Amino acid sequence: MGRLFGTDGVRGVANADLTAELALGLSVAAAHVLAEAGTFAGHRATAVVGRDPRASGEFLEAAVVAGLASAGVDVLRVGVLPTPAVAHLTGALGADLGVMLSASHNAMPDNGIKFFARGGHKLADELEDRIESVYAEHRTGAPWDRPTGAGVGRVRDYDEGLDQYVAHLVGVLPNRLDGLKIVLDEAHGAASRVSPEAFARAGAELVTIGAVPDGLNINDGCGSTHLDLLKAAVVEHGAHLGIAHDGDADRCLAVDHTGAEVDGDQILAVLALAMREREALRSDTVVATVMSNLGFKLAMEREGIRFVQTGVGDRYVLEAMKEHGYALGGEQSGHVIILDHATTGDGTLTGLMLAARVAQTGRTLRDLAGVMERLPQVLINVPDVDKSRVTTSAELATAVAEAERELGSTGRVLLRSSGTEPLVRVMVEAADIEQARSVAGRLADSVKSALG
Numbered sequence: 001m002g003r004l005f006g007t008d009g010v011r012g013v014a015n016a017d018l019t020a021e022l023a024l025g026l027s028v029a030a031a032h033v034l035a036e037a038g039t040f041a042g043h044r045a046t047a048v049v050g051r052d053p054r055a056s057g058e059f060l061e062a063a064v065v066a067g068l069a070s071a072g073v074d075v076l077r078v079g080v081l082p083t084p085a086v087a088h089l090t091g092a093l094g095a096d097l098g099v100m101l102s103a104s105h106n107a108m109p110d111n112g113i114k115f116f117a118r119g120g121h122k123l124a125d126e127l128e129d130r131i132e133s134v135y136a137e138h139r140t141g142a143p144w145d146r147p148t149g150a151g152v153g154r155v156r157d158y159d160e161g162l163d164q165y166v167a168h169l170v171g172v173l174p175n176r177l178d179g180l181k182i183v184l185d186e187a188h189g190a191a192s193r194v195s196p197e198a199f200a201r202a203g204a205e206l207v208t209i210g211a212v213p214d215g216l217n218i219n220d221g222c223g224s225t226h227l228d229l230l231k232a233a234v235v236e237h238g239a240h241l242g243i244a245h246d247g248d249a250d251r252c253l254a255v256d257h258t259g260a261e262v263d264g265d266q267i268l269a270v271l272a273l274a275m276r277e278r279e280a281l282r283s284d285t286v287v288a289t290v291m292s293n294l295g296f297k298l299a300m301e302r303e304g305i306r307f308v309q310t311g312v313g314d315r316y317v318l319e320a321m322k323e324h325g326y327a328l329g330g331e332q333s334g335h336v337i338i339l340d341h342a343t344t345g346d347g348t349l350t351g352l353m354l355a356a357r358v359a360q361t362g363r364t365l366r367d368l369a370g371v372m373e374r375l376p377q378v379l380i381n382v383p384d385v386d387k388s389r390v391t392t393s394a395e396l397a398t399a400v401a402e403a404e405r406e407l408g409s410t411g412r413v414l415l416r417s418s419g420t421e422p423l424v425r426v427m428v429e430a431a432d433i434e435q436a437r438s439v440a441g442r443l444a445d446s447v448k449s450a451l452g
Contacts, residue, residue, distance in 0.1 A: 014060065028071045030115050031068050057080075074155070082348065084349065092164065231260075263332055314330070
């Protein structure tokens with residue numbers, strides 16, 4: 001059995017890769033690891049369990065709850081809420097662990113399991129490894145130590161979670177959103193109730209799209225991975241800006257009043273300046289990944305803000321932030337972490353903070369985002385290849401070296417394996433878009449040839 005945990009939990013096609021049996025077994029293992037033996041140590045462990053609206057989330061939630069309760073863990077079932085809401089409630093309610101069922105921006109047939117430790121924090125690699133080890137040990141025949149009688153976990157619905165989370169979001173805003181007209185695209189996902197409620201309480205006038213989840217339409221032609229509907233709606237309704245989330249609402253992308261996209265790098269740049277102005281940007285530092293546009297780095301240098309770079313994945317951004325006490329970090333994809341108010345990327349919080357900056361300054365989002373100029377960047381996903389060999393193929397290394405020589409100091413190349421899908425991502429950045437496209441196309445062909 002290969003490693004189950006990827007860059008963001010355990011993910012796969014629901015009822016094929018990610019089965020009820022796997023969900024149940026992993027939940028029991030997580031209970032033993034994260035609750036530190038729970039009732040066996042005389043402590044009544046508690047877990048918060050939430051999900052996005054995918055149809056498969058219904059049976060996977062049942063399996064997770066059954067596994068946790070069978071291990072002696074009391075379960076607070078919060079229903080359909082964003083991933084950052086589950087993380088927040090895990091910390092706010094003093095729970096021993098949290099579980100979120102979601103495949104984020106992936107298509108509806110996929111699903112995933114994300115675990116949170118005490119305080120609502122994502123798991124370190126060693127904790128994931130321990131959970132896998134415990135799961136594998138019992139999967140091969142070792143019996144679980146199961147409580148009986150009054151020792152089994154109790155399950156109850158925690159309906160207060162939505163209101164508690166929304167109150168937290170609105171309560172940390174530096175100013176209200178009165179006077180702003182905003183279009184929200186909820187991707188028919190987990191924030192379909194939460195995000196409109198939060199923006200409305202903060203004073204915004206709203207137009208909402210993609211907020212009628214039926215279990216099958218999550219991320220379907222809408223949300224942060226499909227911005228065309230949002231762009232059209234912003235222009236049609238004369239809105240000041242638009243906000244788009246993904247299926248579990250841990251990311252946020254935006255659209256300005258002209259219908260132009262504002263990506264995660266630009267959002268980070270706007271928030272970094274706003275937080276520095278409020279003296280909330282600790283060490284005048286922002287954390288981002290190697291995927292960030294070179295224009296972001298140049299803008300931060302020009303503004304006197306230090307830029308710390310990490311590997312791809314919001315967990316690595318978060319690790320750097322926690323280790324050094326930084327307050328702001330994120331990814332170009334729209335995962336933005338505001339550590340004073342969230343333990344993970346929070347798309348609703350990010351959108352609220354971005355809108356608050358527009359309201360506070362009276363400037364357009366287009367003007368604010370103009371603090372950085374995006375250099376042409378081409379990203380090609382190459383599917384159905386052996387992604388495990390992306391760093392070891394001599395043929396591919398030669399192709400990359402040739403591309404880097406061609407680009408020189410005016411561009412860069414980045415190849416990386418997807419943590420959740422069987423593909424390799426080819427990213428090329430150059431001063432000229434046609435050169436970027438040409439180099440990226442040739443490298444994509446090289447990936448197919450070398451790893452196909």
